[in-house]
Amino acid sequence: MTIASTAGRRHDFAKSFLLHTRSEFVDFWMSVISLAFIVLMPVMFYVVFGVAFLSAADSIRSVNGAEIRQADLSYAGVLTFASMSVTFANVAIGLAIRREHGLFRRFRTTPVPPWVVMGAFLVNIFVTLVIVLAVVSAIGFLGLRVTMDPDRVVPLLVTAVLGFIALSPIGVALSLLPPNADAAVPIVNGIFFPLAFLSGAFITVPLGAFVDAIVPYLPGAPLFQLFAAVFSEGAFVWDGRQVLILLGWAVIGIVLSGAFFRWASEREPRGFTRRKSAE
Numbered sequence: 001m002t003i004a005s006t007a008g009r010r011h012d013f014a015k016s017f018l019l020h021t022r023s024e025f026v027d028f029w030m031s032v033i034s035l036a037f038i039v040l041m042p043v044m045f046y047v048v049f050g051v052a053f054l055s056a057a058d059s060i061r062s063v064n065g066a067e068i069r070q071a072d073l074s075y076a077g078v079l080t081f082a083s084m085s086v087t088f089a090n091v092a093i094g095l096a097i098r099r100e101h102g103l104f105r106r107f108r109t110t111p112v113p114p115w116v117v118m119g120a121f122l123v124n125i126f127v128t129l130v131i132v133l134a135v136v137s138a139i140g141f142l143g144l145r146v147t148m149d150p151d152r153v154v155p156l157l158v159t160a161v162l163g164f165i166a167l168s169p170i171g172v173a174l175s176l177l178p179p180n181a182d183a184a185v186p187i188v189n190g191i192f193f194p195l196a197f198l199s200g201a202f203i204t205v206p207l208g209a210f211v212d213a214i215v216p217y218l219p220g221a222p223l224f225q226l227f228a229a230v231f232s233e234g235a236f237v238w239d240g241r242q243v244l245i246l247l248g249w250a251v252i253g254i255v256l257s258g259a260f261f262r263w264a265s266e267r268e269p270r271g272f273t274r275r276k277s278a279e
Contacts, residue, residue: 016116017116017119017120020116020117020119020120020121021119021120021123021124023120024120024121024123024124025124025127028094028124028128034090037085038085038086038089038090038128038132039128039131039132039135041085042078042081042082042085042086042132042136043132043135043136043139045078045081045202046074046075046078046081046082046136046139046140046144047139049074049077049078049202050071050074050075050078050139050140050143050144051144053070053071053074054071054144054145056070057069057070057071057144057145058070058071058145060233061073063200063225063228063229063232064225064228064229064239066228066229066232066233066234067232067233067234068228068231068232068233069147069231069233071140071144071145071146071147072146072147072148072228072231073228073231074140074144074202075136075137075140075144075146075231076201076224076227076228076230076231077200077201077202077224077227078136078140078201079133079136079160079227080163080196080199080201080220080223080224080227081196081199081201081202082129082132082133082136083129083133083160083163083164083167083223084163084167084192084195084196084199084219084220084223085132085192085196086125086128086129086132087125087129087163087164087167087168087171088167088168088170088171088174088192088195088219089171089188089189089192090125090128090171091122091125091167091168091171091172091174091175092171092172092174092175092177092178092184092188092192093175093184093185093188094121094125094175095121095171095172095175096175096176096177096178096181096184096188097181097184099175099262099263099264100180100181100184101181102264114263122168125164125168126164129160129164133160146231148230148231151236152230152231152236155229155230155236155238156227156230159223159226159227159230162223162226162243162246162247163223163246165246165247165250166219166223166246166247166249166250166253167219167223167249168253169249169250169252169253169254169257170219170249170250170252170253171253172253172257172261173252173253173256173257173260173261174188174191176256176257176260176261176262195218195219195220196220198215198218198220198221199215199218199220199221199223199224200215200221200224201220201224216245217245219245219246219249222239222241222242222243222245222246223242223246225239225242226238226239226242226243226246
């Protein structure tokens, strides 16, 4: 294979990747349902809880032994909720619907590699996450009295990226659970909302010794702890235990997705190659 042909293939793959990414982006932002449940829902929750606790914005709370202002605590909570909404629930619902409607099946008739299809989907998820977090951040800093030291910006961004890395593989794995597109929303939300509220992002309710012992190991709780640590009083310290829990969930999601992922709703060989496309 000549250098020119190799460069040409790379150009074709890059062009295909950009086209798929653009298609995913347009499809998402043109959907009223996606905008309402994925983008506007975290904003709505933040406005409701932020305004409700605005009078106590400067009161000091304790999270994992560290002190944090109520306004900053509410902001950390909505960052957790928004991250889970975009990179967990949105991924699971989106993939389940695409699989059921045969969108992935259509790509099997083309020479487009699987990484282009999935990569474009996940890039759109990441861009959506950035936009949603930017919107809630603007609300928090401009209207809900959130404060943050400039040297905490990098830890905040790293935590957001870590949440994407941990939650999106779980969303991919969860997309295999709904039997059809109609069941995707209730099944996924039936798992997402309990996980989001058990994270402690908004309220903490004792649920008994057994449940309280399990909650810290669910994906939402360590993400919230890391976001809250960014805004805690005193020196910032990475909690390695929380990071390891999140990375553990990422590994679980990747293993389950790799073992059971299907491009179509019925069972058939995974992936697609040029030979299969030609057939």
